[in-house]
Amino acid sequence: MSETEVQPRAYRRPVSTWWWLEKRSYFVFAMRELSSVFVAWFVVFLLMLTYAVGRGDDQYQSFLDWAATPWVVVLNLVTLVFVVLHMVTWFNLTPQATVVRLRGQRVPAWAIIASQYVGLAVVSAFVIWLVTR
Amino acid sequence: MADSIRLQVSRYRPEEGSAPTLQEYDVPLRKEWSVLDGLNYVKDHLDSTLSYRWSCRMGICGSCGMSVNGTPELTCGTFLADLAPGPVRVEPMRNFPVVRDLVVDIGDFMDKLPRVKPWIIRDDEPEPDGEYLQTPEELDEYKQFSMCINCMLCYSACPVYGLDPDFIGPAAIALAERYDLDSRDRGARERLDVLIEHEGVWGCTFVGECTTVCPKHVDPAGAIQRYKLKAAKESVKAFLLPRGAR
Numbered sequence: 001m002s003e004t005e006v007q008p009r010a011y012r013r014p015v016s017t018w019w020w021l022e023k024r025s026y027f028v029f030a031m032r033e034l035s036s037v038f039v040a041w042f043v044v045f046l047l048m049l050t051y052a053v054g055r056g057d058d059q060y061q062s063f064l065d066w067a068a069t070p071w072v073v074v075l076n077l078v079t080l081v082f083v084v085l086h087m088v089t090w091f092n093l094t095p096q097a098t099v100v101r102l103r104g105q106r107v108p109a110w111a112i113i114a115s116q117y118v119g120l121a122v123v124s125a126f127v128i129w130l131v132t133r
Numbered sequence: 134m135a136d137s138i139r140l141q142v143s144r145y146r147p148e149e150g151s152a153p154t155l156q157e158y159d160v161p162l163r164k165e166w167s168v169l170d171g172l173n174y175v176k177d178h179l180d181s182t183l184s185y186r187w188s189c190r191m192g193i194c195g196s197c198g199m200s201v202n203g204t205p206e207l208t209c210g211t212f213l214a215d216l217a218p219g220p221v222r223v224e225p226m227r228n229f230p231v232v233r234d235l236v237v238d239i240g241d242f243m244d245k246l247p248r249v250k251p252w253i254i255r256d257d258e259p260e261p262d263g264e265y266l267q268t269p270e271e272l273d274e275y276k277q278f279s280m281c282i283n284c285m286l287c288y289s290a291c292p293v294y295g296l297d298p299d300f301i302g303p304a305a306i307a308l309a310e311r312y313d314l315d316s317r318d319r320g321a322r323e324r325l326d327v328l329i330e331h332e333g334v335w336g337c338t339f340v341g342e343c344t345t346v347c348p349k350h351v352d353p354a355g356a357i358q359r360y361k362l363k364a365a366k367e368s369v370k371a372f373l374l375p376r377g378a379r
């Protein structure tokens with residue numbers, strides 16, 4: 001198939017490096033992409049915690065002391081904000097990607113979103129029970 | 134309501150070779166006038182050198198897409214009264230080369246469409262005597278994706294397409310999904326081969342703007358994510374199952 005000929009003197013508008021600041025929706029998107037870095041940090045933090053627990057009381061205590069230093073607390077607070085953003089946007093996008101049918105009827109988007117929050121609540125409750133029992 | 138509104142219209146004259154400039158026109162502000170009516174007023178009464186595309190004036194032909202105050206819109210379906218007091222900035226659709234004034238080169242989109250084979254593909258069984266039959270439920274499966282009018286607003290809203298023009302893009306993928314979901318079609322495998330490429334569905338990072346701007350509620354972003362699930366499933370199957378069982 002022959003490619004359609006491009007007009008020789010057509011004007012191409014350059015894409016600015018800051019295109020993601022041009023619109024609110026672009027900005028939210030850029031932040032959602034960025035949030036993956038923070039999600040990864042929480043995973044690393046959790047692995048470090050598990051490792052410290054495995055190495056006995058002293059190691060665990062020094063890990064807790066380190067985790068209480070101001071910069072780690074600030075970092076973890078920022079991370080929390082990004083992880084919440086990641087979660088909310090992810091949950092909101094799922095119904096677009098998944099078509100669930102129950103008895104021939106398409107499950108409405110709000111039900112898919114709600115079920116994810118229910119799932120989150122159940123898992124969180126289980127973790128809290130596990131940790132505090 | 135004021136009786137006129139200012140349009141700031143992007144002008145590009147390729148023979149002059151300089152970047153586009155904005156030219157201002159005051160047009161009557163009438164309740165029932167769309168941006169396209171404003172442009173037609175300019176063309177008829179103020180400046181006959183202005184170039185732009187349009188045809189149906191009723192949101193069906195998909196040729197009047199432009200950037201209105203920075204948002205991709207069908208100009209025949211965007212009303213001046215909603216944009217009052219103005220000014221209203223009318224520019225060519227982003228992400229496409231500008232041929233003149235508000236006219237863009239759509240050749241790239243025209244090249245991409247046939248690549249996803251947007252027609253019904255059958256295995257070579259004998260043709261039926263009459264039509265291929267389909268129930269209303271089977272029609273509902275793909276109807277939404279068949280509403281596309283090829284206006285390309287989704288391409289002009291998509292930052293991925295802006296940065297990487299090789300990305301096959303929202304409408305083409307939605308159209309592939311339209312035929313995949315058609316109960317009469319057997320071509321899903323062939324289309325997947327095209328869309329599983331890097332410039333296919335995986336180019337998409339789910340910004341979601343295509344769905345926001347689509348005047349026909351096609352939801353191309355949804356189509357792309359569903360395609361990604363399908364492609365991922367196929368890859369897992371290809372990895373786990375022996376050739377014959379796929």
Ligand code: SF4
Binds near residue numbers: 286288304346353
């Ligand atoms: S999917 Fe929507 S925005 Fe994209 S070309 Fe089709 S009708 Fe236009």
Ligand code: FES
Binds near residue numbers: 189194207208
């Ligand atoms: S003129 Fe046909 S869609 Fe606007």
